[in-house]
Amino acid sequence: MTHPNSDSISPVELRSIGLFGALDDDVLTHLASTLSVHRLEAGEIVFREGDDANAMYVVVSGEIEVLKKSKRATESRVAVLGPGDWFGEMSIVDIQPRSATVRALAPSSLLRISAADLDALYRYDLRSYSLIVLNLARELSRRLRVADGILADLIANVMDNYLRRPGAS
Numbered sequence: 001m002t003h004p005n006s007d008s009i010s011p012v013e014l015r016s017i018g019l020f021g022a023l024d025d026d027v028l029t030h031l032a033s034t035l036s037v038h039r040l041e042a043g044e045i046v047f048r049e050g051d052d053a054n055a056m057y058v059v060v061s062g063e064i065e066v067l068k069k070s071k072r073a074t075e076s077r078v079a080v081l082g083p084g085d086w087f088g089e090m091s092i093v094d095i096q097p098r099s100a101t102v103r104a105l106a107p108s109s110l111l112r113i114s115a116a117d118l119d120a121l122y123r124y125d126l127r128s129y130s131l132i133v134l135n136l137a138r139e140l141s142r143r144l145r146v147a148d149g150i151l152a153d154l155i156a157n158v159m160d161n162y163l164r165r166p167g168a169s
Contacts, residue, residue, distance in 0.1 A: 007037040007039060007109060008032065008037060009035065009060060009111055010032055011031075011032045013060065014032055015028055016084065018084060018135065019058060019086055019132060019135050019136070020135075021135060023128045023131060023132075024125075024128065027121075027124070027125050027128040030121075031121070034120065035111055035112065035113060035117060036112050037060060037109055037111055037112075038057075038109070038110045039107070040062070040107065040108045040109075040110065041104065041107055042104055042105060042107055043103065044104045045102070045103050046064070046088075046102040046110065047088070047098050047101070048101045049067075049068065049069055049097075049098050049099065049100050049101045050097050050098060051097060051098045052098075053088065053090075053091030053097060054091060054092075054095075054115045054116075055112050055113060055114040055115065056086060056087065056088035056089040056091060056092050056112075056113050057086060057087055057088050057102075057110040057111065057113070058084075058085070058086040059081050059083050059084065059085050059086070059087075059109075059110060060083060060108075060110060060111050061083055061107075061109045062082075062083070062104060062105075062106045062107055062108025062109060062110075063080060063081070063104070063105040063106045063108065064080070064081040064082075064103070064110075065079070065080050065102070065105050066078050066081065066087060066100050066101070066102050067100060067102070068099070068100045075101070078100065080105070087102055089136050089140065090140075091115075092113075092115055092118060092136070093136070093140070118132070118133075
């Protein structure tokens with residue numbers, strides 16, 4: 001991924017992103033002055049599955065795809081993300097290697113939030129830190145519910161196909 005450039009994000013832009021919902025103006029101004037914006041070209045990899053991790057990203061502009069490898073090493077698209085969406089937050093929560101590969105589908109701008117950035121926010125304003133962590137937890141919960149639904153449908157389809165096979169009882 002490219003290095004941060006002179007691009008920055010304004011407090012007004014931050015306010016429009018759900019992750020930063022309900023934060024005070026002074027905190028948004030503080031975050032706008034401390035967080036870095038990265039530009040990517042279409043096809044550029046943000047990170048690869050298995051990479052070490054210590055940061056998450058918010059899509060400011062553009063389109064991003066999330067790819068996951070199967071046990072057979074087949075890569076499948078599991079999500080397409082656009083402005084206001086975020087990814088990589090699992091690295092902030094569980095400090096494990098990246099669970100997927102993320103690539104830009106179009107020229108994109110990403111706001112990078114490291115674990116150190118969140119720690120600094122914790123020290124700057126505990127209430128705002130708590131709101132961001134709660135927003136992260138809500139999104140993780142929503143994604144888990146979606147994954148549970150997909151898994152239940154997949155199991156039902158496999159079972160239906162297995163039970164309908166000739167000779168199956």
